Amino acid sequence: MFARLFAPTVTVHAHCDLPCGVYDPAQARIEAESVKAIQEKYQGNDDPDFRTRALIIKEQRAELAKHHLSVLWSDYFKAPHFEKYPQLHQLFNDALKAASATKGSNDPKTGQTLLDLIAEIDKIFWETKKA
Amino acid sequence: MFARLFAPTVTVHAHCDLPCGVYDPAQARIEAESVKAIQEKYQGNDDPDFRTRALIIKEQRAELAKHHLSVLWSDYFKAPHFEKYPQLHQLFNDALKAASATKGSNDPKTGQTLLDLIAEIDKIFWETKKA
Amino acid sequence: MFARLFAPTVTVHAHCDLPCGVYDPAQARIEAESVKAIQEKYQGNDDPDFRTRALIIKEQRAELAKHHLSVLWSDYFKAPHFEKYPQLHQLFNDALKAASATKGSNDPKTGQTLLDLIAEIDKIFWETKKA
Amino acid sequence: MFARLFAPTVTVHAHCDLPCGVYDPAQARIEAESVKAIQEKYQGNDDPDFRTRALIIKEQRAELAKHHLSVLWSDYFKAPHFEKYPQLHQLFNDALKAASATKGSNDPKTGQTLLDLIAEIDKIFWETKKA
Amino acid sequence: MFARLFAPTVTVHAHCDLPCGVYDPAQARIEAESVKAIQEKYQGNDDPDFRTRALIIKEQRAELAKHHLSVLWSDYFKAPHFEKYPQLHQLFNDALKAASATKGSNDPKTGQTLLDLIAEIDKIFWETKKA
Amino acid sequence: MFARLFAPTVTVHAHCDLPCGVYDPAQARIEAESVKAIQEKYQGNDDPDFRTRALIIKEQRAELAKHHLSVLWSDYFKAPHFEKYPQLHQLFNDALKAASATKGSNDPKTGQTLLDLIAEIDKIFWETKKA
Ligand code: NI
Ligand code: NI
Ligand code: NI
Ligand code: NI
Ligand code: NI
Ligand code: NI
Numbered sequence: 001m002f003a004r005l006f007a008p009t010v011t012v013h014a015h016c017d018l019p020c021g022v023y024d025p026a027q028a029r030i031e032a033e034s035v036k037a038i039q040e041k042y043q044g045n046d047d048p049d050f051r052t053r054a055l056i057i058k059e060q061r062a063e064l065a066k067h068h069l070s071v072l073w074s075d076y077f078k079a080p081h082f083e084k085y086p087q088l089h090q091l092f093n094d095a096l097k098a099a100s101a102t103k104g105s106n107d108p109k110t111g112q113t114l115l116d117l118i119a120e121i122d123k124i125f126w127e128t129k130k131a
Numbered sequence: 132m133f134a135r136l137f138a139p140t141v142t143v144h145a146h147c148d149l150p151c152g153v154y155d156p157a158q159a160r161i162e163a164e165s166v167k168a169i170q171e172k173y174q175g176n177d178d179p180d181f182r183t184r185a186l187i188i189k190e191q192r193a194e195l196a197k198h199h200l201s202v203l204w205s206d207y208f209k210a211p212h213f214e215k216y217p218q219l220h221q222l223f224n225d226a227l228k229a230a231s232a233t234k235g236s237n238d239p240k241t242g243q244t245l246l247d248l249i250a251e252i253d254k255i256f257w258e259t260k261k262a
Numbered sequence: 263m264f265a266r267l268f269a270p271t272v273t274v275h276a277h278c279d280l281p282c283g284v285y286d287p288a289q290a291r292i293e294a295e296s297v298k299a300i301q302e303k304y305q306g307n308d309d310p311d312f313r314t315r316a317l318i319i320k321e322q323r324a325e326l327a328k329h330h331l332s333v334l335w336s337d338y339f340k341a342p343h344f345e346k347y348p349q350l351h352q353l354f355n356d357a358l359k360a361a362s363a364t365k366g367s368n369d370p371k372t373g374q375t376l377l378d379l380i381a382e383i384d385k386i387f388w389e390t391k392k393a
Numbered sequence: 394m395f396a397r398l399f400a401p402t403v404t405v406h407a408h409c410d411l412p413c414g415v416y417d418p419a420q421a422r423i424e425a426e427s428v429k430a431i432q433e434k435y436q437g438n439d440d441p442d443f444r445t446r447a448l449i450i451k452e453q454r455a456e457l458a459k460h461h462l463s464v465l466w467s468d469y470f471k472a473p474h475f476e477k478y479p480q481l482h483q484l485f486n487d488a489l490k491a492a493s494a495t496k497g498s499n500d501p502k503t504g505q506t507l508l509d510l511i512a513e514i515d516k517i518f519w520e521t522k523k524a
Numbered sequence: 525m526f527a528r529l530f531a532p533t534v535t536v537h538a539h540c541d542l543p544c545g546v547y548d549p550a551q552a553r554i555e556a557e558s559v560k561a562i563q564e565k566y567q568g569n570d571d572p573d574f575r576t577r578a579l580i581i582k583e584q585r586a587e588l589a590k591h592h593l594s595v596l597w598s599d600y601f602k603a604p605h606f607e608k609y610p611q612l613h614q615l616f617n618d619a620l621k622a623a624s625a626t627k628g629s630n631d632p633k634t635g636q637t638l639l640d641l642i643a644e645i646d647k648i649f650w651e652t653k654k655a
Numbered sequence: 656m657f658a659r660l661f662a663p664t665v666t667v668h669a670h671c672d673l674p675c676g677v678y679d680p681a682q683a684r685i686e687a688e689s690v691k692a693i694q695e696k697y698q699g700n701d702d703p704d705f706r707t708r709a710l711i712i713k714e715q716r717a718e719l720a721k722h723h724l725s726v727l728w729s730d731y732f733k734a735p736h737f738e739k740y741p742q743l744h745q746l747f748n749d750a751l752k753a754a755s756a757t758k759g760s761n762d763p764k765t766g767q768t769l770l771d772l773i774a775e776i777d778k779i780f781w782e783t784k785k786a
Contacts, residue, residue, distance in 0.1 A: 017755045020168040037151040070725040074751035089744035096729035148362045201332040205358035220351035227336035282430040299413040463594040467620035482613035489598035493541045544692040561675040
């Protein structure tokens with residue numbers, strides 16, 4: 001049943017330095033989804049306290065997105081990946097800077113930019129898992 | 132392309148108290164996968180320092196699994212869900228206790244028990260999202 | 263009334279997953295007292311920066327209250343307690359939702375609601391400790 | 394003796410930098426109780442993995458005790474208190490060093506030393522609250 | 525003046541409770557520099573969301589400054605230091621209170637006051653390292 | 656050699672996403688010094704509990720080193736720097752992997768490798784600050 005729900009993500013991933021061998025760009029993506037959703041809610045609500053809370057929480061979610069991205073770049077991806085995907089260093093640096101940019105902006109487009117970059121990373125990630 | 136990769140998980144989820152409206156059992160599941168992978172690596176390596184590190188990291192990943200589960204139970208699920216799924220309270224309590232149990236055990240079966248309980252929660256979660 | 267409820271909180275308690283066996287609803291209560299005090303200070307001070315800081319800190323204290331409540335529910339209370347106090351699952355879920363509600367409100371009444379729910383939990387907790 | 398010391402702990406307290414005005418030595422005491430309980434459990438169980446977990450968790454609880462003590466010393470106590478209780482600076486420094494000492498020892502006596510110092514601080518704290 | 529104070533900070537230092545033996549007031553100083561820089565940026569930008577973010581981040585950096593100061597006071601400095609520098613207890617208490625004050629103020633002068641107190645601590649620190 | 660490298664570290668730096676504009680490789684370096692010192696203490700003490708604590712703390716300090724490095728790479732360094740120093744991406748990736756390696760090793764040589772890589776980053780950092 002799990003198989004059906006998560007069918008195409010199927011195998012598993014890792015994310016610590018044991019290393020346990022489990023990594024998954026979904027962690028960064030979920031935080032980025034949250035960032036964009038917060039930006040949309042900010043746009044739809046002009047109560048100053050609501051907006052202050054939106055900024056507080058967006059700061060945290062964007063920081064978590066950065067953390068998960070950094071883990072992927074430094075712990076999962078290795079020399080052979082960087083050879084095969086020479087754009088990977090810059091892609092991650094762009095994604096991290098995009099996450100920082102969402103902290104200073106309430107425009108959902110910045111959240112979408114971050115999501116797009118994570119989607120590029122996700123695509124490469126799963127290609128390397130299949131390889 | 133994102134659509135294809137994540138096809139069946141499709142819609143998005145939320146996990147803070149703004150609330151942003153984004154929730155996803157995948158967060159708990161990924162940590163639980165890590166817990167089980169650590170238990171398996173522990174069984175396959177009798178270096179005492181490696182095992183100590185396995186215990187340190189397993190403690191953290193299990194704690195994160197507990198956090199993500201608690202957020203789902205208290206923030207995502209609401210009165211109508213508890214009416215429709217009267218087993219939900221106990222299911223979450225069992226899952227949290229199963230996560231605690233993985234801290235004190237290096238048997239991958241305890242990690243699998245946690246994963247099975249998260250899969251039950253996941254099933255209900257996505258049913259409520261479709262409803 | 264508080265005096266009566268907390269009068270017997272003389273002995274000691276525990277709160278981790280070793281488990282050390284020490285639990286105490288006072289941890290959640292102290293954070294909730296802080297939440298309510300912050301809401302009162304917010305009401306008495308209309309400096310925008312003070313209010314922003316109140317929101318930042320209230321978010322943290324309410325989150326800590328939620329954490330301490332979740333630990334009690336998943337780690338301290340066990341099957342026999344849930345049989346004897348069938349309301350316990352819902353009581354904790356209500357308390358966690360009340361804590362979330364204090365994040366989005368600056369009305370001290372929401373802080374008091376949280377404190378009242380924690381007082382109910384505290385009463386049951388000490389009954390089980392005496393049993 | 395604890396009963397006597399904590400009997401009047403009915404009223405409330407504060408602990409952040411808004412400041413909310415709520416402080417309570419119970420926060421440090423609960424962590425220290427946990428530290429001592431962990432040391433006792435360590436002595437009663439010679440399973441190496443249990444002992445490793447005891448060390449991991451004791452490190453965290455002792456660190457939390459230090460944090461709560463530091464907050465009391467820097468945020469709650471002010472110039473008039475230090476004049477009236479000239480021993481207060483050294484008492485806090487001793488308590489913090491006693492908390493550090495519990496990290497490096499599994500002897501419950503070190504946990505008790507920490508508890509005794511916190512009890513001294515607690516006594517002074519409640520005298521100043523009544524003043 | 526900073527140049528003179530920090531010129532000899534060539535050798536290295538430590539900061540945990542193993543203890544590893546590495547301590548360095550630079551950790552507190554860097555956070556305090558950040559606090560002051562944030563206050564200056566706050567003064568130069570009247571966008572309400574920018575100011576909210578400044579308050580969020582200043583709260584964190586000031587808290588980190590407090591943590592690093594507390595570690596120095598409780599872990600690095602010992603009885604012989606307190607005998608030789610009887611002002612040390614009060615100096616640290618003042619510095620911690622100055623850090624708290626920067627949370628509630630956007631005046632860079634409060635950031636500078638904190639930096640000046642850290643510079644005094646730094647001077648004594650390096651004298652004791654040379655001794 | 657360290658003396659030469661860090662001699663000009665007189666001016667100040669920044670490290671958040673406001674951004675405050677303060678960055679300093681000293682933050683990563685101090686954690687790395689701690690890592691290496693812990694490895695040396697581990698080698699000099701065969702008490703199993705001491706060694707367990709060394710592993711616990713080393714894990715934390717290495718993680719902090721990684722965090723500080725990641726901040727420098729994603730927040731401080733920008734496109735013109737990457738053009739002028741094309742080795743920068745790989746250098747940071749190597750440093751992060753070296754930090755991960757110190758978690759899994761108790762050989763002080765791995766701590767020194769991390770320090771050497773941070774020293775390279777530090778050298779470039781201060782060149783860009785002067786530019
Ligand atoms: Ni992992
Ligand atoms: Ni959310
Ligand atoms: Ni405990
Ligand atoms: Ni407070
Ligand atoms: Ni240290
Ligand atoms: Ni900064």
